Amino acid sequence: xxxxxxxxxxxxxxxxxxxxxxxxxxxxxxxxxxxxxxxxxxxxxxxxxxxxxxxxxxxxxxxxxxxxxxxxxxxxxxxxxxxxxxxxxxxxxxxxxxxxxxxxxxxxxxxxxxxxxxxxxxxxxxxxxxxxxxxxxxxxxxxxxxxxxxxxxxxxxxxxxxxxxxxxxxxxxxxxxxxxxxxxxxxxxxxxxxxxxxxxxxxxxxxxxxxxxxxxxxxxxxxxxxxxxxxxxxxx
Amino acid sequence: xxxxxxxxxxxxxxxxxxxxxxxxxxxxxxxxxxxxxxxxxxxxxxxxxxxxxxxxxxxxxxxxxxxxxxxxxxxxxxxxxxxxxxxxxxxxxxxxxxxxxxxxxxxxxxxxxxxxxxxxxxxxxxxxxxxxxxxxxxxxxxxxxxxxxxxxxxxxxxxxxxxxxxxxxxxxxxxxxxxxxxxxxxxxxxxxxxxxxxxxxxxxxxxxxxxxxxxxxxxxxxxxxxxxxxxxxxxxxxxxxxxxxxxxxxxxxxxxxxxxxxxxxxxxxxxxxxxxxxxxxxxxxxxxxxxxxxxxxxxxxxxxxxxxxxxxxxxxxxxxxxxxxxxxxxxxxxxxxxxxxxxxxxxxxxxxxxxxxxxxxxxxxxxxxxxxxxxxxxx
Numbered sequence: 001x002x003x004x005x006x007x008x009x010x011x012x013x014x015x016x017x018x019x020x021x022x023x024x025x026x027x028x029x030x031x032x033x034x035x036x037x038x039x040x041x042x043x044x045x046x047x048x049x050x051x052x053x054x055x056x057x058x059x060x061x062x063x064x065x066x067x068x069x070x071x072x073x074x075x076x077x078x079x080x081x082x083x084x085x086x087x088x089x090x091x092x093x094x095x096x097x098x099x100x101x102x103x104x105x106x107x108x109x110x111x112x113x114x115x116x117x118x119x120x121x122x123x124x125x126x127x128x129x130x131x132x133x134x135x136x137x138x139x140x141x142x143x144x145x146x147x148x149x150x151x152x153x154x155x156x157x158x159x160x161x162x163x164x165x166x167x168x169x170x171x172x173x174x175x176x177x178x179x180x181x182x183x184x185x186x187x188x189x190x191x192x193x194x195x196x197x198x199x200x201x202x203x204x205x206x207x208x209x210x211x212x213x214x215x216x217x218x219x220x221x222x223x224x225x226x227x228x229x230x231x232x233x234x235x236x
Numbered sequence: 237x238x239x240x241x242x243x244x245x246x247x248x249x250x251x252x253x254x255x256x257x258x259x260x261x262x263x264x265x266x267x268x269x270x271x272x273x274x275x276x277x278x279x280x281x282x283x284x285x286x287x288x289x290x291x292x293x294x295x296x297x298x299x300x301x302x303x304x305x306x307x308x309x310x311x312x313x314x315x316x317x318x319x320x321x322x323x324x325x326x327x328x329x330x331x332x333x334x335x336x337x338x339x340x341x342x343x344x345x346x347x348x349x350x351x352x353x354x355x356x357x358x359x360x361x362x363x364x365x366x367x368x369x370x371x372x373x374x375x376x377x378x379x380x381x382x383x384x385x386x387x388x389x390x391x392x393x394x395x396x397x398x399x400x401x402x403x404x405x406x407x408x409x410x411x412x413x414x415x416x417x418x419x420x421x422x423x424x425x426x427x428x429x430x431x432x433x434x435x436x437x438x439x440x441x442x443x444x445x446x447x448x449x450x451x452x453x454x455x456x457x458x459x460x461x462x463x464x465x466x467x468x469x470x471x472x473x474x475x476x477x478x479x480x481x482x483x484x485x486x487x488x489x490x491x492x493x494x495x496x497x498x499x500x501x502x503x504x505x506x507x508x509x510x511x512x513x514x515x516x517x518x519x520x521x522x523x524x525x526x527x528x529x530x531x532x533x534x535x536x537x538x539x540x541x542x543x544x545x546x547x548x549x550x551x552x553x554x555x556x557x558x559x560x561x562x563x564x565x566x567x568x569x570x571x572x573x574x575x576x577x578x579x580x581x582x583x584x585x586x587x588x589x590x591x592x593x594x595x596x597x598x599x600x601x602x603x604x605x606x607x608x609x610x611x612x613x614x615x
Contacts, residue, residue, distance in 0.1 A: 124328075126324060126326075126328040127328055127330055127331075129287075129289050129315070129322075129324075129328070130322070130324060130328040130330070131330070131341070131345070132288075132289070132314070132315040132316045133287050133288075133289070133315050133316075133318075133320065133321060133322040133399075133402070134316075134321075134341065134342045134345055134346055134398065134399070134402040135316050135317075135342070135345040135346040135402050136316050136341075136345045137316050138314075138316075140316075140345060141316075144341070145330065148332045149331070149332060231332065232331065232332045
């Protein structure tokens with residue numbers, strides 16, 4: 001195999017960096033929403049709770065293309081929300097990398113909320129009660145007790161969301177298409193290469209990168225989860 | 237209710253849960269109050285209501301003149317704004333802080349809580365400094381350790397310290413010794429006693445162990461099926477006849493005596509009591525100090541004449557107040573002492589007949605020193 005086989009083209013590097021950026025922004029952006037929803041579903045009983053639960057989980061069961069189409073309909077330049085956001089706040093999602101991040105976030109949200117909800121449900125309420133009797137307001141209880149004790153699950157949820165974002169394809173391509181350098185993530189680039197005669201070497205390069213990034217993310221999450229859980233549980 | 241009495245408690249609440257109704261009324265100024273009853277009797281529910289972790293369907297709770305909840309007046313003070321500390325059965329120490337962190341947490345949020353409701357006008361909140369609490373509970377060596385590495389007894393000591401540092405006006409204990417083995421119980425009990433005696437902290441103590449309650453409480457409320465069945469000093473409440481039978485408990489007697497002196501040669505502390513002399517192994521207290529004895533009815537033997545040639549060193553004389561038995565083999569004898577205290581003895585019905593004892597007879601109650609020993613409490 002010639003050494004040129006490992007020389008990444010400019011487009012490939014762009015796709016790789018874009019994918020990491022999109023996944024990172026999607027994960028960080030989803031985190032506050034995921035924590036709020038996870039806490040709401042784990043700790044609160046309110047009318048419409050089942051509906052909210054269903055809505056959050058919808059992207060998990062809908063065909064990704066449908067999710068992408070719904071995003072396009074709502075947030076595209078012609079969409080009712082998209083038009084308003086563009087006119088009043090100057091925020092545009094369609095055919096921008098931010099749209100790719102949004103699509104990834106929506107697809108990753110159910111996975112993150114599930115993990116965080118389980119983590120918060122498993123926090124023993126007696127710790128929260130103890131904190132309350134010691135004089136902590138509900139807000140202080142949340143940040144000083146609930147959140148730290150749920151941290152390992154929150155990390156797990158963030159990693160799931162990140163992994164989902166790395167591989168997101170259907171919703172992204174439907175919502176923001178695959179514009180090289182703007183919205184063409186690794187998965188989209190790889191798909192394009194498989195449709196191009198004689199691009200096998202390039203396709204393999206991206207495949208390799210996908211594998212390496214995924215394994216690195218897994219290992220990093222494992223390390224982080226262990227660190228956090230050691231901090232929470234305490235050791236000798 | 238007298239608002240000037242800072243520790244007065246006034247509770248009148250109802251709470252319905254599936255298959256359970258709590259209808260609880262209690263008011264008075266108790267010092268150390270024990271809620272005593274079987275598990276499922278509703279005693280822990282009362283603590284939850286006092287701490288604000290539960291809301292009553294109807295009723296009110298006032299502590300030291302402060303209304304914590306009153307459904308009629310739509311008042312509900314949330315737990316973090318009450319000056320009510322709670323020590324949980326299994327301590328509930330925060331696993332993500334070390335001992336120092338747990339204590340500082342209470343100190344920080346307990347003192348800082350704005351709008352905390354207290355009757356500061358009538359009584360200063362008991363504010364103990366960090367170092368005082370560490371000394372009182374012997375926590376110095378534990379400060380840097382994580383809760384997971386502590387023994388059950390150490391954990392409970394830290395939990396008590398944590399509750400104290402939140403500057404409560406009232407401290408609630410939810411079966412703090414129930415999850416501990418005998419050794420650990422012995423480790424904790426003196427600290428709780430010290431709290432009552434030295435810190436003067438009003439306490440509500442929930443337990444289903446008669447001897448714990450007898451040792452700690454100034455007043456005992458016996459709870460069954462969500463209601464107060466009896467209320468009074470431990471000596472009065474823990475001995476009566478209804479303490480037997482289904483749902484009852486092993487009757488105990490509570491008497492108080494003052495230290496006379498310490499017998500160096502035999503290693504016994506001798507106590508003076510109007511009914512006789514009491515001997516206890518080990519050096520306990522200083523002369524003149526009062527000491528509370530908890531005597532199990534099963535540990536008492538009886539004699540119709542002042543016994544000689546027996547090993548018992550503790551012999552208390554009194555008169556028989558009641559003899560009770562059913563067709564079963566065991567009879568129960570209530571003996572009134574000159575101090576107006578009462579001792580209950582469980583002996584065989586055969587012994588009652590053969591000794592020919594009857595109401596009003598003079599009788600001698602004998603208790604082995606080893607049964608009086610505080611260490612036997614934990615067995």
